[in-house]
Amino acid sequence: MFAYHRPASVAEAASLMTQYGPEARIIAGGQSLIPMMNARSVSIGHLVDINDVSELGSMRVSPEAIRIGATVRQRAVERSEEVARRCSILHEALRCIGSPAIRNRGTVVGCIALADPAGEIPAVFSALGGTVAVRGAKGERQIGNEDFFVGPFRSALRADELVTEVRFNVPGPGVGTAFIEVSPRLHDRATCGVAAVTDGTTGRLAFVGVGPTPVVFDVTGLSHSISLAVTGCVATLEPPGDIHATGAYRRRLSYVLGVRALEKAMRRSEASRVSG
Amino acid sequence: MRSLTRQVTFRVNGELVTAEVSVRCLLSDFLRGSLGLTGTHVGCERGVCGSCTVLVDGEAHRSCLLLTVQVEGRSVATIESIAETSADLNPIQQAFREAHAVQCGFCTPGFIIAASVLLRENANPTDAEIIAGLAGHMCRCTGYQNIVRAVHLAASKMYPQCGS
Numbered sequence: 212m213f214a215y216h217r218p219a220s221v222a223e224a225a226s227l228m229t230q231y232g233p234e235a236r237i238i239a240g241g242q243s244l245i246p247m248m249n250a251r252s253v254s255i256g257h258l259v260d261i262n263d264v265s266e267l268g269s270m271r272v273s274p275e276a277i278r279i280g281a282t283v284r285q286r287a288v289e290r291s292e293e294v295a296r297r298c299s300i301l302h303e304a305l306r307c308i309g310s311p312a313i314r315n316r317g318t319v320v321g322c323i324a325l326a327d328p329a330g331e332i333p334a335v336f337s338a339l340g341g342t343v344a345v346r347g348a349k350g351e352r353q354i355g356n357e358d359f360f361v362g363p364f365r366s367a368l369r370a371d372e373l374v375t376e377v378r379f380n381v382p383g384p385g386v387g388t389a390f391i392e393v394s395p396r397l398h399d400r401a402t403c404g405v406a407a408v409t410d411g412t413t414g415r416l417a418f419v420g421v422g423p424t425p426v427v428f429d430v431t432g433l434s435h436s437i438s439l440a441v442t443g444c445v446a447t448l449e450p451p452g453d454i455h456a457t458g459a460y461r462r463r464l465s466y467v468l469g470v471r472a473l474e475k476a477m478r479r480s481e482a483s484r485v486s487g
Numbered sequence: 488m489r490s491l492t493r494q495v496t497f498r499v500n501g502e503l504v505t506a507e508v509s510v511r512c513l514l515s516d517f518l519r520g521s522l523g524l525t526g527t528h529v530g531c532e533r534g535v536c537g538s539c540t541v542l543v544d545g546e547a548h549r550s551c552l553l554l555t556v557q558v559e560g561r562s563v564a565t566i567e568s569i570a571e572t573s574a575d576l577n578p579i580q581q582a583f584r585e586a587h588a589v590q591c592g593f594c595t596p597g598f599i600i601a602a603s604v605l606l607r608e609n610a611n612p613t614d615a616e617i618i619a620g621l622a623g624h625m626c627r628c629t630g631y632q633n634i635v636r637a638v639h640l641a642a643s644k645m646y647p648q649c650g651s
Contacts, residue, residue, distance in 0.1 A: 212491060215510035215556060242534055245552045249513075249532040258510070260557065286546075310623020312540055312547040312601070398622055 213255045221266050221346055224259055224373055229348040231257040232370040238262075239282050240317035242309065243325050259373075267375060272297060276341070277379045285314040285322075297381050299479075300339065300388035300406060304331040307390070310398045323359070324374050326366040329401045329420035333360060335390060337417035337425040338406035341379040347372035360424035386410050387480030389472045392420075393464055395455060402456045403464035407472035409433055411480045416441070416469055421450035421461050433477060441469035497558045499524070500568040508555045515539045515550035518565060526566035526596045530625075537597040537624030541565050547604050566596035569603060579603055582641035583634070590628035597624050602638050610646040612638065 218224040228235055234256030238244055247253040261267060267281040272293045279288060288294055289305040308314060308322070308331055322332035323343060337360075342353045348371045359367050368374065382388055392404030403420040412434050418426045428444040450461035496505040499522060508517060513532075518524045518541070530536035532551045539551040542564040550563075570577050576584065579602050589595050598621060605612060605620035612620060617638045626634065642649070 212511065214491075215493060215554070217556075241554075241557075242549070242552055245513075245554075246533040249551070262557065309534070310537070311604075311620065312537070312549050312623055313534055313552075315546045316548055316552065 213258045215258050215260065217260045217263055219263055221264055221373075221375055224261050224264060225346045225348070225371075227257065227259050228373055229371045231259075235259055235370075237281075237324075237373045239267075240284070240321045242313050242317035243321060243327075261373070270294075272381075274381060276381055277301065278376055279319045279379075280376050281318065281320040281374055283318060283320070285309075285317045285319055286311070288319055289314060298339070298379060298388075300335055300382075300390050300408070301379060303390040304335045304406065307331050307392050307394075307401070307404075308398070313398075320374050320377050323377050324366060324368065326360050326362075326364050326424070327400070327419075328360075328363045328423055328425070329404065330425075331390065331392065331401065331404055331419070333425045334404050334406040334417045334419040336377065336379060337427045338388070338408045338415050339380045339382065340415075341377065343374050344376040344378070345372045346375050351375075357427070363423045382408060383410075385480060385484045387476040387478065387483060389475035389479065391468050391472045391475070393468065403450075403461050403468055405465070405468045405472040407469070407476040409473060409476045409480050411477060411484065414473065414476065416444055416473065418444075418448065418465055418469070421448050421465055430473075433473065437470055437473045437477065441466055441473060444469060493556045495556050495559050497560060498562040500564055501562075506555075510554065510556055512555045513551055514541070514553040514555050514558060514563070517555040518550060518563075524565050524567050528593055528596060530593065535623070535625070536594070537601065538594050540597040540600045540624070542600060542604070545604075547601055566600060569599060578644045579606065579637075579641040582644060583637045586633045586637035586640050588629060588633040588637035594624055594626040594628075598626070598634055602641065605638065606642055606645060611642055611649040 216227050236255045238258055238260050269280050270283050271278045285305050295302040322330055336356050341356050343359055345352050354367050361367055388408050390406045392401040394401050401420045406417045408415045413431045416428045430440040445466045450458045452458040492507050493510050494507050515529050518527050528538040530538040534549040534552045539549055540547050541550045543561050579599050583589050601621050617635050
């Protein structure tokens with residue numbers, strides 16, 4: 212049994228997290244947390260519902276960054292024409308999540324905070340780069356994408372902290388992106404997913420579903436051979452096996468999806484450089 | 488002392504409801520158990536089967552993934568609100584019947600809620616758009632093809648001026 216709190220401000224939410232720390236959990240969308248609660252796989256003393264905190268409900272798109280507050284729904288970001296135009300990889304990845312009803316309630320920040328090793332949003336966050344804004348007992352801090360994911364479903368957040376906003380870096384002009392995943396059914400959890408970002412010569416690949424956290428590679432020589440670049444990355448992966456796929460199959464998927472995603476991203480990069 | 492219950496006020500199928508509920512009570516359980524609206528079904532409590540889907544302020548939501556206290560001030564519509572009257576089926580329900588898209592009926596309320604949202608936003612959906620719009624609803628009986636046919640049939644009846 213848990214106590215339920217519905218703070219009206221970030222300060223109030225932070226104060227509750229400071230007071231109740233390890234016993235408290237933040238709930239925004241709840242589309243991952245409530246399944247865990249229903250399955251009794253998580254024990255919560257204090258549920259802190261931040262859906263009424265209006266400060267957390269905005270999304271801002273600029274040429275450099277997309278800033279998404281903690282209560283912004285996945286559907287709102289998916290439906291944003293500005294996001295689709297400036298940061299199509301985020302739009303692509305969102306369409307792979309859950310199902311329409313899940314995305315009506317689930318949040319983008321929730322996907323980051325959950326730190327699912329097969330998560331689409333963590334893949335995109337790792338490939339684009341960005342930061343997470345966090346509020347805790349000691350005030351505010353920023354955590355970079357390379358430091359945020361610590362292990363499976365474990366992040367660098369402390370017990371008294373909540374994420375208030377995630378910032379994705381917007382790809383610069385001439386940069387192409389792509390996100391591809393394979394899953395048992397359309398909206399299932401990814402068996403393997405890849406986010407690719409490239410300027411035509413160098414790039415970054417972020418793989419999910421193949422390790423305890425997103426696995427990120429900076430690649431070069433793409434105008435020479437995509438296949439060689441991806442082979443080099445995949446050789447260092449140690450993907451887990453489970454009931455959905457063996458480690459060997461995940462390794463194979465990593466190669467195929469890595470090549471496909473990079474090829475797609477390269478084509479888009481070239482198209483955007485040609486059109487100027 | 489922990490507060491284990493909380494008062495909540497919200498609309499269900501147009502009527503104002505006020506209740507003192509346990510904070511742990513799921514919306515699906517409140518609708519079924521406290522209000523007797525058993526058209527909403529509970530299949531998985533994980534959000535993957537779709538049988539618990541209701542409308543919250545016009546948008547499809549999984550009622551098994553909402554605490555009742557979280558719909559304070561909102562407007563919830565269940566499958567019971569879909570028919571114009573209890574005697575007449577609405578065009579989507581009629582189409583499901585005609586296209587043999589119902590067998591045991593467990594998934595049907597969720598599919599009809601999803602179809603109502605899809606057809607509200609897209610008067611002449613393609614097969615691919617229907618499949619994307621109804622994603623997240625599982626049927627163990629029909630094999631889905633008649634469900635897709637039913638949505639096409641409903642679209643043609645609701646928007647005869649559109650489409651193929």
